[in-house]
């Protein structure tokens with residue numbers, strides 16, 4: 001019985017109900033749901049902050065909030081969206097789907113899993129509480145560059161503690177995911193047969209364990225510089241603020257891939273299903289993912305070309321960055337080839353996946369532009385950068401998360417979502433997100449700096465367009481909340497397979513997936529069980 | 538019902554081995570973050586990145602010959618951190634120098650407050666690569682500077698530009714920022730008002 005208590009300590013006979021059920025759950029599906037709900041709530045919180053920003057920028061001049069608060073909004077918006085919306089959403093998806101996709105009964109370490117989740121609400125309560133402190137929240141931008149970040153109030157200590165907590169949560173979550181994938185696969189599920197989503201998460205988990213501690217180190221140095229008299233980044237004491245940028249981006253660039261690799265995995269699951277074909281180039285997808293992860297460690301200085309560096313270093317970071325476009329291109333090529341001559345249908349998950357492929361590519365292209373050193377000297381710290389990372393993060397990561405919700409929610413709830421509303425949500429979001437972010441490219445090229453509450457009047461028109469897009473896009477996400485809520489409440493019953501073209505272990509269990517699945521390892525060689533997105537070796 | 542949770546033969550022991558190894562990896566990466574600090578310092582020292590100059594007087598590499606055929610322009614720049622109540626200016630804005638020859642110039646500092654203040658000047662040289670060839674044999678930046686209320690002091694800098702300075706570099710800027718040394722200032726104030 002010792003083994004059983006480890007793998008699912010809440011046994012079949014007693015189920016706490018109400019709040020206790022969620023507080024004490026060690027079930028991967030319930031924890032997955034907790035992560036996803038938390039992420040959705042924080043997505044709305046972060047979105048509200050974004051709308052404060054866009055409202056202030058609707059017209060030149062200061063009219064709505066004071067600059068202090070504006071800066072707190074840009075900082076908090078980014079911290080919340082990155083660490084509380086996008087990352088937990090991916091972790092939630094991993095919790096729900098990885099055991100189902102590899103035929104495991106649960107995560108390898110269910111109790112640690114409970115902790116990983118429940119740390120998060122504490123971390124973000126701490127973070128958000130700084131907004132109500134006398135000195136206000138952090139206002140130095142999410143990168144917390146010194147010396148500026150050290151010149152704010154004492155609330156910095158709370159921000160750093162919050163970052164530590166959520167870092168610990170991410171590391172525990174990642175250890176769990178790695179242990180699950182490497183140790184709990186059903187017999188016969190070799191590494192090169194795992195579905196792409198599982199692969200991308202395995203690599204992401206290693207990235208997380210490698211760089212979250214580096215972020216923890218960087219913010220601990222900030223903490224001691226601010227409160228305990230050290231001088232890591234204080235030039236007067238022999239330190240160097242540029243050092244912070246190096247340490248931060250050593251974390252920061254892998255971090256942006258942490259937010260996109262699982263999205264690559266999701267899209268690699270969805271496109272084969274709705275093309276009714278096997279994923280093109282499975283093995284090359286695996287290697288492309290691994291090489292993107294490797295390269296992400298040697299390109300960090302492309303975020304700081306303008307601090308000045310020797311020509312050789314600038315060239316190295318420029319070319320290394322551009323090389324990332326190669327494996328990324330391989331992926332896009334493989335997705336397109338998967339669709340080639342497939343019998344495609346366009347249900348909502350597929351629409352979001354296709355939106356991802358097109359719009360993420362736009363973000364990739366502006367990324368390559370930013371990698372060109374002399375061009376970056378002009379674009380750096382302008383709205384062009386803002387446009388770049390919103391294409392890769394909103395129409396990239398967030399679109400992929402939405403695609404995955406539409407794709408898997410019938411398995412989670414046992415009900416189909418409302419397809420008409422889903423399609424409206426997609427087209428509405430896609431239209432307005434471009435109205436929101438595309439003009440920001442022009443603003444950046446024309447020289448509008450990022451993170452400012454006021455701007456010169458020649459930037460007015462594009463800002464007005466962008467703000468209108470922002471509010472309309474935001475409104476559309478309430479529709480998403482409604483669709484999810486409606487689907488959780490009821491609707492047309494989903495079949496076990498849900499999608500005609502879906503293959504893989506997760507589609508062999510009933511819909512909704514019962515609390516305990518694969519107590520007996522499945523037969524992974526059964527032809528119906530072999531995922532479209534797995535290798536055949 | 539067959540054995541429920543353990544899929545691979547390795548089982549629970551293997552699971553905890555993963556936890557142990559991966560946690561160790563995380564701890565090591567935390568250490569790596571801190572290791573970047575000395576690595577960065579060493580890297581800057583060797584390459585001159587960041588425009589850093591030596592923290593003490595240069596005694597080695599004293600030049601043996603003066604390159605009369607070449608003139609390099611040196612700009613002098615002065616900045617005061619906002620929390621330091623000082624005026625701080627270079628005596629000369631620029632100078633033309635022969636590589637290899639020793640020169641002297643000075644900066645003037647005035648304490649404009651009614652309190653004793655201790656400050657520290659931090660030099661930097663631009664372009665960064667020139668930092669390796671810009672040598673100071675005497676500089677007020679090597680030590681703390683204490684100014685009584687209202688006191689003015691002229692502070693010398695002796696330097697030479699090494700003849701090996703790359704031929705395409707003809708303009709070098711020596712810049713200082715003076716910062717208040719909070720701890721030393723506090724100590725002084727305590728010492729003066731026991």
Ligand code: HEM
Nearest residue numbers: 256259260302303325364367368370371380381385389392
């Ligand atoms: C072909 C791929 C990519 C290239 C070549 C690239 C290149 C760059 C460069 C050079 C910058 C720095 C711009 C500057 O500050 O002047 C940048 C910023 C950024 N990129 Fe990318 N990028 C790529 C993909 C991505 C992806 C996939 C993500 C996230 C999912 C991402 C997220 C970001 C973010 C968040 C920033 C701004 C960080 C900040 O300063 O706050 N990028 N990118």
Ligand SMILES: [Cu+2]
Nearest residue numbers: 253256302303
């Ligand atoms: Cu980057």
